[in-house]
Amino acid sequence: MQLVVEHLACARGAAQILSGVGFAVATGEALILHGPNGSGKTTLLRTLAGLTPPLDGRITCAPDAIAYAGHADGLKSSLNVAENLTFWAGVFGTHSIAPAVAAFDLTALLDRKAGELSAGQKRRLSLARLLVTGRPVWCLDEPTVSLDTANVARFAAAVQAHLADGGSAIIATHIDLGLPNARSLDITPFVAKRIRADDPFGDEAFA
Amino acid sequence: MIGLLSRDLNLAIRAGGGFGLGLAFFLIFTALVPFGVGPETGILRIIAPGILWLGALLACLLSLDRIFQLDWEDGSLDLLATSPLPLEGVAAIKALAHWITTGLPLVALSPILGLLLNLPGPAYPWLVASLAIGTPALSAIGTFGAALTVGIKRGGLLLSLLVLPLYVPTLIFGAMAVSRGAAGLDATTPLAMLGGITLATVATLPFAAAAALRVNLR
Numbered sequence: 378m379q380l381v382v383e384h385l386a387c388a389r390g391a392a393q394i395l396s397g398v399g400f401a402v403a404t405g406e407a408l409i410l411h412g413p414n415g416s417g418k419t420t421l422l423r424t425l426a427g428l429t430p431p432l433d434g435r436i437t438c439a440p441d442a443i444a445y446a447g448h449a450d451g452l453k454s455s456l457n458v459a460e461n462l463t464f465w466a467g468v469f470g471t472h473s474i475a476p477a478v479a480a481f482d483l484t485a486l487l488d489r490k491a492g493e494l495s496a497g498q499k500r501r502l503s504l505a506r507l508l509v510t511g512r513p514v515w516c517l518d519e520p521t522v523s524l525d526t527a528n529v530a531r532f533a534a535a536v537q538a539h540l541a542d543g544g545s546a547i548i549a550t551h552i553d554l555g556l557p558n559a560r561s562l563d564i565t566p567f568v569a570k571r572i573r574a575d576d577p578f579g580d581e582a583f584a
Numbered sequence: 585m586i587g588l589l590s591r592d593l594n595l596a597i598r599a600g601g602g603f604g605l606g607l608a609f610f611l612i613f614t615a616l617v618p619f620g621v622g623p624e625t626g627i628l629r630i631i632a633p634g635i636l637w638l639g640a641l642l643a644c645l646l647s648l649d650r651i652f653q654l655d656w657e658d659g660s661l662d663l664l665a666t667s668p669l670p671l672e673g674v675a676a677i678k679a680l681a682h683w684i685t686t687g688l689p690l691v692a693l694s695p696i697l698g699l700l701l702n703l704p705g706p707a708y709p710w711l712v713a714s715l716a717i718g719t720p721a722l723s724a725i726g727t728f729g730a731a732l733t734v735g736i737k738r739g740g741l742l743l744s745l746l747v748l749p750l751y752v753p754t755l756i757f758g759a760m761a762v763s764r765g766a767a768g769l770d771a772t773t774p775l776a777m778l779g780g781i782t783l784a785t786v787a788t789l790p791f792a793a794a795a796a797l798r799v800n801l802r
Binding site: 389390423426427428429430441443444445446447448449450451452453454455456460464465467468469470506510 | 586587588591594595598657658660662663664665666667668669801802
């Protein structure tokens with residue numbers, strides 16, 4: 378098992394969003410998170426990525442195993458495509474950006490400034506960053522936003538290759554990616570919206 | 585770490601990066617003082633040390649909100665926080681990049697602006713030394729303030745209010761070193777105090793800034 382989550386309770390700011398979340402993701406497996414808007418998919422992924430500390434429960438995972446990609450692309454508009462990728466490759470200590478460039482068909486765009494790319498091209502660049510992290514567990518939040526069908530297929534192929542390579546992925550999405558070894562998890566039963574019991578300002582904020 | 589520093593410096597000098605903003609402000613501020621207080625060299629000579637330090641401080645303040653705000657807005661800060669770099673290291677590198685793009689040019693330009701304010705001759709080495717020793721503290725304190733206010737839209741006002749009182753000791757000792765130098769006295773004591781402030785802020789505030797960032801990223 379690459380990632381095991383037990384009795385996890387997650388909060389966003391003063392509000393507890395989820396409680397009792399439990400699942401396990403094995404090597405080579407993808408978990409697709411479903412749930413209506415506002416049900417807490419982003420909160421869950423940010424908690425898994427370690428950006429938000431969990432209120433309760435446990436996340437068992439190797440240290441530094443998770444690569445997170447959120448709604449924002451995290452690109453610098455005045456740097457070109459190659460510079461953006463090379464920077465993240467340096468941060469994560471991997472040194473070749475070539476496989477990432479090939480997987481998301483960015484060769485023709487390498488010298489273009491990220492600020493001049495279309496929304497879909499920015500998205501591809503931001504997804505290519507996942508490959509240069511070299512990390513096994515991908516936590517992706519709506520990764521296919523602004524991608525056309527051809528690029529959704531390209532993304533699905535990249536995820537497939539990552540899974541075949543001994544990785545795993547947790548993906549919040551509303552569309553069908555067509556991944557063969559994907560399980561889906563509806564997070565609606567775990568939704569527990571209430572003000573955090575331990576929040577000293579909770580009463581005032583909602584009075 | 586080196587990659588982050590070179591990226592930040594690279595972003596600062598490219599179009600829209602804000603390099604030179606502090607420098608231009610420092611230049612305009614000091615150049616306008618003689619018009620405001622009148623050209624009598626006697627008055628300028630007395631107020632020059634304080635004006636130069638005040639100008640440097642305000643020029644530093646001007647660019648503080650950019651330290652983390654841009655990375656926060658485009659999502660890079662989330663990604664940096666989940667990267668193998670320790671957040672303390674990120675904060676320290678950000679402070680260093682801010683000092684290289686703001687503090688260092690101010691140090692280099694200050695003797696020329698000293699001329700504009702008729703700063704007495706013996707004060708020049710003290711002016712350069714005090715700015716070189718004191719401006720890293722301004723960047724370190726400012727990075728902490730920027731980390732505290734990173735999630736706030738238009739947080740610049742709050743940032744200034746938080747940071748200004750913390751800047752006061754640096755300003756007092758910095759300006760005192762220059763004015764003692766101008767009077768031909770020995771200024772090593774205020775300079776040593778300034779060095780102490782810089783060492784303490786550089787050693788501790790990256791940890792405080794990282795803690796503030798962790799809270800703000802929740």
